Amino acid sequence: MVLMALAGRCLAGRVRRFLAKTTAPGQPSHPAITGGIWLYGITTTFCLLSSAPFFCRLSAVLMASFMLQMSLTDAISGYLPATFTRRFLAAGLLMSLATGTLPVRVAETLATGILLLILHVLVNRKRVRVGTGDLWLMAGLTAWTGLNSTFWSLLAGYGGFVLWHATWHLRGQREGPLGPWLCLGSLLMLLNNLYQPLWVI
Structure with missing residues (x-):
């Protein structure tokens, strides 16, 4: 776990450099x-310890690495740049090429992109409520995990965001970043797919 935390620190260095050059130069710590x-x-660490095939575990670690950078950038600056989100989407399509599911993933990502474009036009008509970076992130999640897993990831992420947002009167702040919550929901779904627990409802 300590080794993976050190790897995370190296990945966070890229976020620090990006923020120093752009939106939040005064927040290195x-x-x-x-x-x-x-x-x-x-x-x-949990991903690597699962009994899933090695390539699935490697894919999960790579996906988590992208999400760490995106969620940190969004949490600190409130900005989710295309530099991170478009690379995330492209890497997801490349991983699907390696697993032989590229045609299905491309079709699902295109369908998601069309739905997100419609959502962008409807929701952000008068005022920006959902950022473009968040929409690219959702399309990227579809490229990595498919439509079904993305749906459950978004449901978990939005649920966490709404519960956190309900505490605005304690924080004294009415707005906040959505990206980290979407990434957290996706991490939960990622662990669920690797371990495949039996849910009894």
């Missing part, structure tokens, strides 16, 4: 960085 690194270390 934000608490989200430490929390994100340790969450990354714990999650990727």
